[in-house]
Amino acid sequence: MTVAEPHRIKSVEPLHMPTAAEREEAISRAGYNTFLLRSEEVYIDLLTDSGTSAMSDSQWSALMTGDEAYAGSSSFYRLEEAVRAVYGFQHVVPTHQGRGAEHILSQIAIKPGQYVPGNMYFTTTRAHQELAGGIFEDVIVDEAHDPQSRHPFKGDVDLGKLERLIDRVGAQNIAYVNVAVTVNMAGGQPVSMANLRATHYLCRRHGILLWCDATRCVENAYFIKEREQGYAGRTVASILHEMMAYFDGCTMSGKKDCLVNIGGFLALNDESLLRRARELVVLFEGMPTYGGLAGRDMAAMAQGIHEMVDDAYIAHRVHQVRYLGERLIAAGVPIVEPIGGHAVFVDAARFLPHLPRERFPAQALAAALYLDSGVRAMERGTVSAGRDPNTGRDRIPRLELVRLTIPRRVYTDRHLDVVAESVVGLYRHGESVRGLRMTYEPPTLRFFTARFEPAPEERHLRLCDGK
Ligand SMILES: *Cc1c(COP(=O)(O)O)cnc(C)c1O
Numbered sequence: 033m034t035v036a037e038p039h040r041i042k043s044v045e046p047l048h049m050p051t052a053a054e055r056e057e058a059i060s061r062a063g064y065n066t067f068l069l070r071s072e073e074v075y076i077d078l079l080t081d082s083g084t085s086a087m088s089d090s091q092w093s094a095l096m097t098g099d100e101a102y103a104g105s106s107s108f109y110r111l112e113e114a115v116r117a118v119y120g121f122q123h124v125v126p127t128h129q130g131r132g133a134e135h136i137l138s139q140i141a142i143k144p145g146q147y148v149p150g151n152m153y154f155t156t157t158r159a160h161q162e163l164a165g166g167i168f169e170d171v172i173v174d175e176a177h178d179p180q181s182r183h184p185f186k187g188d189v190d191l192g193k194l195e196r197l198i199d200r201v202g203a204q205n206i207a208y209v210n211v212a213v214t215v216n217m218a219g220g221q222p223v224s225m226a227n228l229r230a231t232h233y234l235c236r237r238h239g240i241l242l243w244c245d246a247t248r249c250v251e252n253a254y255f256i257k258e259r260e261q262g263y264a265g266r267t268v269a270s271i272l273h274e275m276m277a278y279f280d281g282c283t284m285s286g287k288k289d290c291l292v293n294i295g296g297f298l299a300l301n302d303e304s305l306l307r308r309a310r311e312l313v314v315l316f317e318g319m320p321t322y323g324g325l326a327g328r329d330m331a332a333m334a335q336g337i338h339e340m341v342d343d344a345y346i347a348h349r350v351h352q353v354r355y356l357g358e359r360l361i362a363a364g365v366p367i368v369e370p371i372g373g374h375a376v377f378v379d380a381a382r383f384l385p386h387l388p389r390e391r392f393p394a395q396a397l398a399a400a401l402y403l404d405s406g407v408r409a410m411e412r413g414t415v416s417a418g419r420d421p422n423t424g425r426d427r428i429p430r431l432e433l434v435r436l437t438i439p440r441r442v443y444t445d446r447h448l449d450v451v452a453e454s455v456v457g458l459y460r461h462g463e464s465v466r467g468l469r470m471t472y473e474p475p476t477l478r479f480f481t482a483r484f485e486p487a488p489e490e491r492h493l494r495l496c497d498g499k
Contacts (some may be wrong), residue, residue, distance in 0.1 A: 033337070035347055035348050035351040035352075036348070037141075037348055037415065037441075037444075038091070038342070038344035038345055038347075038348050039088070039345075039395060040440060047076070048072065048074045048075070049052040049406050050073050050074075050075065050406055051235050051252045052403075053405055055067055055073070055402060055403050056071065056403060058070070058073040058402075059399050059402055059403055060472075062486055063187055063472065063482070063483025063485070064078060064395065064396075064399040064468055064483070064484035064485065064486070065154050065395070065470065065479075065481070065482055065483060066121055066402055066408050066409060066410060066411075067079070067410070067479065067481065068481070069402065069408060073113075073406075074402075074406060074407075074408045074461060075404065075405065075406030075407060076288050076405075076407045076408070076443065076447050076450060076451060077408050077439070077490075078192065078375075078407060078408060078409050078410075078435075078436045078437050078438065078439075078451065079408045079409065079410050079437065079467075080374065080410060080439075081288055081374045081437045081438060081439050082148075082285065082287045083129075083287035083292070083293045083294060084287075084289055084293075084342075084440075084442060085287075085291045085293070085336075085439055085440035085441060085442065086335075086439070086440065086441040086442050087291060087292065087293070087332060087336070087337070088339055088441075090335050090339070091291065091292070091332045091335045091336055092332075092340070092393075092416045094328070094332045094334070094335040095328040095329075095331065095332050096289060096328070097328075097331060098327035098328025098330065098331040098332070099301055099326065099327045099331070099372075100326060100327040101323070102319060103319055103321055104325040105321055105322060105330065106327075107327035107328065107329055107330040107331040107334070108126065108309060108321040108322060108327070108421055110330065110331055110334040111124060111126060111297070111330045111331075111333060111337075112124050113334070114140070114333075114334040114335075114337040114338060115297065115337065117297050117333065117338075118269065118272065118273070118283050118337050118338065118341055119246070119272070119273075119276045119299055120276050120277060120280065121276065121281060121282065121299035121300055121301055122218050122300075122301045123299065123300055123301065123303075123306045123338050124297050124298070125297060125298040125299075125300075125301045125306070125309045125310060125313050125320060125323055126295070126296070126297045126313075126317075126320075126321075126322060126323030126324065126325050126330055127295075127296045127297055127298060127313065127317050127324055127325075128294065128295070128296065128317055128323070128324030128325060129285055129286070129287055129294060130245075130247060130283060130284060130286070130287065130288075130294075130296040131156040131157075131160065131285075132296055132316065132317050132323070133284060133285075133296050133297055133298040133466070134156055134157050134160040134161075134245075134283050135160050135163075135316060136158040136298055136309050136312045136313060136316065136317075136328060137160075137212035137243065137283055137298055137309075138161050138163065138164035138166065139164055139208050139307055139312055140305060140308040140312060141208050141241065141243075141305070142161060142164040142165060142166040142207040142208075143165070143207065144164070144165025144166075145165060145167070145199065145205070146165070146166055146167070146205055146206060146207040147166070147167050147168075147169050147201055147205055147206050147207065147314055148161045148166040148167065148169070148206070148208065148209075148210055149169045149170075149171040149193075149194055149197055149206065149209050150168060150169070150170065150171065150172075150209070150210040150211065150212065150245075151170075151171060151172040151176070151187055151188070151189050151210075151211050151215055151218075151223065152170055152172045152176055152187075152212070152215050152218050153168055153170065153217060153218050154216055154217055154245065154347040155217075155416060155418075155477055155479070156211060156477070157210065157212075157245060157283075159312055159476055159477055161210075161490045162421055163488065166207055169197055170193075170216065171189055171190055171193040171194045171209075172186075172187065172189065172190060172218065172444075173186065173188045173189070174190070175210075176188075177223060177424065177429075177430040177431060178196070178219040178430070179219070179366070179367075179368045179369070179377075179379045179382075179431060179433070181369075182369055183261075183368060184224075184255075184296025184370065185221070185222055185223060185224040185227060185255075185259070185260075186215070186218055186219070186221035186222075186301060186370075187212070187213065187214055187215035187218060187221040187222050187223040187252070188223055188224055188358070189211060189223070189227055189230075189231045190225040190236055190438065191227075191230055194209065194231070194234060195234065198238055198240070203239055203240055204240040206238075206240050207241075208240060208241035208242065208243050208280075209231065209240055209241070209242050209243070210233050210243050210244075210245060211223060211228070211231060211242065211243070211244055211245070211279075212244070212245035212247065213228075213244060213245070213246060213248065213249050213252035213275065214248045214249075214251050214252045214255070214373050214374070214376070216247070216248065217412060217416075217429075217431070218368075218372075219372045219375075219377040219431075219433065220248065220251065220353075220371075220372020220373040220374045220375050220377070220432070221368075221370070221372055222251070222252045222255035222256065222259075223252060224256065224259075224260050224375065225256050225263070225271070225274065225275065226260070227258055228275055228278045229278060230449075232278035232447050240306065241280045242278065242279050242280055243279060243280060243281055243283070244275075244276065244279040244281070244282040244283075245282070245283055246276070246282035246283070246284045246299075247283075247284060247285045247288045247289065248274060248286075248289050248373055248374055249272055249275060249276070249282075249289060250268060250289045250340045250341060250346050251289065251307065251346065251349070251350060251372075251373030251374060252275065252373065253271040253272040253275060253341075253346075254268055254346045254347065254349075254350050254373070255350070255373065256271050257276070258350075262346045267341075267343060268341050268342075268343050268346050269341040269343075272341060275368070276451070280297055280300060280301065280302065281298065281300030281301065281302070281305070281419035282297065282298075282299050282300075283296070283297075283298055284296055284297050284298075286333045286336070288374070289340050290333050290336040290340060290366075290392055291339055291340055291440060292329065292332050292333045292336050293335035294325070294329055295325050295329050295330070295332075295333045297323070297333075306464065310408055323429050329370055331456055333359060344499040345441075349373075349438075349440060349441075350373055352438060352440050352445065352448070353372065353373065353374060354371045354373065355378060355437065355445055355448060356376050356436065356448040356451060356452060357369075357371035357376040358371070359448070359449070359452040359456075360376060360378070360455055363456040363459065364454070364458060364459070365378065365455055365456060365459045366378070366379040366382035366383055367379060368431070368433065372436060374438065375435045375436055375437040375438060376435075376436045376438075377412065377431075377433040377434070377435050377436075378397065378409075378431060378433060378434040378435075378436065378455065379396075379431075379432070380393040380394035380396075380397045380413060380432045380433060380434050381393055381432040383397060383434075383458075383461075384396065384397060384462050384465055385460060386462075387465070387467045388467070389413075389414055389428055389432060390410070390414075391467025391468060391469070392413070392414055392415055392467065392468045392470070392484065393413070393432055393467070394411040394412065394413035394414070394415070394432045394433055394434045395413070395414075395415050395484060396407075396410040396465055396466060396467050397434045397458070397465060397470050398410060398411050398434050398467045399468070399484075400458055400465045401434070401454060401455065401458060404457065404458055405450065405451070405453075405454035407436075407450070407454055409434050409435060409436050409437070410434070410435045410437065411433075411434060411435075411479060412431070412433040412434070412435045412450055413429060413431065413432035413434075414426060414427075414429065414432060415470075415479045415482060416429075416479040417429045418476070418477070418478055418479075419478075430433060432442035436455075466486045466487065467486075467487040468484040468485065468486060468487055469484060469485055469486075469487040469488075470477065470482055470483070470484055471483045471484060471485050
């Protein structure tokens with residue numbers, strides 16, 4: 033059944049396709065890192081779904097009614113009302129984006145040396161946990177690390193792993209458990225309600241706080257509606273409310289599910305944690321009633337929070353991502369399955385089997401895709417995983433992926449047809465994609481700014497293969 037866009041288009045932005053020569057020039061100048069391309073050099077931009085959403089007419093009008101008072105802005109109270117209604121948390125601390133909230137949570141809740149178990153790491157989340165002296169421990173189910181496993185809830189916490197960690201280090205040495213819904217790095221994979229409930233009771237039994245990275249919580253709620261028994265007849269809004277009830281609080285990147293271009297927040301119920309969060313927000317972000325945002329940004333986010341739980345909107349969102357994924361599957365392209373909520377993740381390790389991990393196959397594939405069609409994607413593999421802070425060695429994650437991320441309400445299925453044709457074409461000639469060598473590496477979050485060049489020995493390797 034066709035799921036059409038639940039909106040019509042009122043304002044358009046022209047696209048420009050750079051020539052092959054321009055693309056070659058651009059990717060070489062960008063050090064083969066798609067993060068370093070200029071947006072005017074890109075035709076279809078699937079780098080990220082972060083801050084790239086199209087706002088609705090109601091959000092644009094909310095911008096005009098934003099209250100820019102330094103303190104006590106009515107836009108803050110509008111945001112607070114939206115968070116209470118949709119998430120069910122009593123208090124909200126606005127931040128400039130999700131990592132601002134992660135920073136504050138890590139600083140108020142982690143003592144140096146404490147463990148912070150989570151269902152797979154996320155780049156900025158783990159960086160802030162480590163900055164606060166925390167030790168990240170992966171407690172996701174094994175299936176999450178297997179791109180070919182069809183487990184319907186690959187984001188689930190492995191309760192056995194979590195219990196063994198608690199037994200090993202003691203509950204007092206666990207700062208809190210952090211559960212992301214959906215799990216971005218696993219391929220936008222959801223967590224089941226049953227697993228959230230069980231994790232909640234396990235944490236409660238041990239007196240451990242349970243925090244949520246709610247960045248893509250609405251996509252997760254939609255998957256629960258589709259896949260988990262007993263939820264098919266429920267609204268996404270009521271499923272989300274139930275999910276959040278299992279947590280002590282959440283960090284949120286408003287740039288994803290909240291349908292805004294900038295913004296985030298920390299939401300919670302506990303008054304003493306709230307007091308400490310507010311003490312820090314004035315230091316790092318701004319007054320507690322604006323936290324690094326303009327009043328108009330809070331107003332647009334409040335409106336986006338109401339829109340994001342519209343059943344027709346979220347059904348189309350998830351189905352559009354699936355549309356692209358199914359086109360690739362039909363052509364035999366290896367992708368992470370089941371198809372996730374915000375992106376299609378191409379399995380670069382299987383796509384480019386001739387490249388060893390030290391040649392950054394996912395980074396190389398993202399660069400090759402841009403060269404082929406002006407489509408910008410993102411590496412989510414060895415470059416994103418960075419180095420172990422203790423050993424200084426590359427962390428080699430099992431997943432070596434290229435993420436084709438679909439911005440919300442921005443592109444049509446025809447755009448995705450162009451993307452699919454390019455990926456399928458490359459797959460047919462995968463052996464022509466050269467590996468890369470890193471020429472510049474920043475000390476943290478290296479994937480944003482690292483530079484690369486084509487690796488010289490590739491040609492030699494292929495010659496030895498007789499190709
Ligand atoms: C984007 C993201 C964040 C960080 O949010 P920003 O708004 O980019 O700072 C945290 N967690 C997850 C899962 C994300 O995708």
